């Protein structure tokens with residue numbers, strides 16, 4: 001039985017085929033041209049999970065995942081900048097604070113694009129960014145080690161930890177301002193084009209009206225750790241993109257067929273668990289599937305490099321780009337349990 005794809009899936013495929021894929025190697029080397037993110041903003045994809053009454057599509061999570069797979073498989077840098085946007089949208093949609101009325105619609109329609117600066121709160125009891133209550137708002141001090149999309153997105157979801165171990169999530173403009181300085185964009189093994197910087201915060205002031213969430217750190221970890229155990233759609237997107245390269249190579253088709261069968265199975269099970277109504281259940285199985293998805297992605301991208309031979313080392317080869325982008329996915333959103341599961345799975349079992 002075939003079903004008609006969701007209009008946003010059709011739009012994502014069109015964008016991938018017509019714009020992202022043809023330029024992916026050049027973007028990887030030279031940076032994101034403004035047209036790429038303009039096309040993403042106009043496509044409606046930024047509002048895929050946003051409520052319809054705020055101008056979003058209110059699409060099911062399955063649609064949001066498929067969109068992420070398609071974009072990640074086409075151009076890692078474009079995917080990476082836009083994927084940051086969806087957490088702020090989801091957080092605003094759940095919030096009852098005034099900032100929801102100010103920001104949810106422009107983020108849902110793509111008028112504004114958001115980045116995130118909160119992975120550092122997972123380092124607790126280390127506190128890279130301190131939030132302190134001060135005269136009708138908050139001040140933030142410290143270092144955000146990673147912020148992607150600098151100069152490309154408009155607003156940032158920033159988190160800091162208070163003395164009482166409470167997390168404060170608030171929006172601020174993603175530009176230099178008193179109390180906020182950015183490093184030059186980093187040169188990285190992958191996704192340099194996504195413009196990742198570190199941010200120095202020295203008394204950055206954010207008014208109370210810009211706060212979207214305050215929550216105890218332990219409460220946040222209760223949600224964050226199970227969520228982080230799920231396999232990322234981008235991993236499947238990169239893996240399938242590598243398999244498509246193998247399909248074009250007669251000597252590699254059998255490898256592609258075998259890997260695709262396993263990948264389909266892991267994807268089906270991982271997404272069934274992602275849709276499970278109790279996110280805190282089946283953590284072991286989620287972690288195992290996440291780890292297997294990584295294994296298959298690594299096998300697929302490695303096979304694409306091997307199948308391409310020496311040409312794979314050329315910077316205009318898609319195989320090496322996918323292998324490098326896949327390497328980044330191994331550490332994206334890393335939590336302690338995910339790190340542990342991955343390292344355990346990588347220990348050789350032979351003697």
Ligand SMILES: Cc1cc2nc3c(=O)[nH]c(=O)nc-3n(C[C@H](O)[C@H](O)[C@H](O)COP(=O)(O)OP(=O)(O)OC[C@H]3O[C@@H](n4cnc5c(N)ncnc54)[C@H](O)[C@@H]3O)c2cc1C
Nearest residue numbers: 116117118119122146147148196331332333334335336339
């Ligand atoms: C190119 C790039 C861009 C990024 N962009 C963003 C962004 O825009 N926004 C954002 O918020 N984040 C961003 N990140 C952060 C990213 O999502 C990950 O959270 C981060 O890379 C994890 O690695 P780390 O070195 O920062 O953390 P680490 O300090 O390595 O910690 C990772 C996890 O492992 C645990 N851990 C650390 N050391 C140990 C150990 N010895 N034993 C057991 N557990 C340990 C920590 O508790 C933590 O949960 C980016 C990262 C990169 C590389």
